[in-house]
């Protein structure tokens with residue numbers, strides 16, 4: 651009597667679980683655990699409003715980096731520069747000033763030999779040196795304060811040990 655009552659109760663709950671409302675309920679539970687990603691397997695009723703809700707979020711998220719990119723490209727540091735910089739550092743992996751002093755230091759900065767000062771022509775029509783952060787921030791800054799134009803290029807050549 652007691653056992654049968656238990657079995658009935660158990661059977662009843664199984665039926666509920668495999669039925670329409672039971673499935674939807676379990677889908678909800680999973681969605682709550684896993685977040686937005688699970689929404690795709692939910693019934694269409696649930697899918698449409700979830701897309702409607704997430705689309706403005708995505709648009710907002712896309713807008714923010716685009717504005718940041720506009721600011722960086724205004725300075726000349728756009729995608730083209732990123733590609734150039736990466737390729738340059740791949741070909742020039744060591745800091746050239748350190749190398750001239752007999753030190754092996756990775757180059758992390760693709761430095762414009764002549765300061766471009768946001769001039770787009772000088773930004774691309776320049777020569778470049780792979781530098782470590784220390785040499786970019788101190789050695790090169792010191793040279794830029796002291797020299798310009800051809801004198802600066804000669805100072806750079808000396809720093810690279812190419813005189």
Ligand SMILES: [Zn+2]
Pocket residue numbers: 745746747748749755781782783784785
């Ligand atoms: Zn260095």
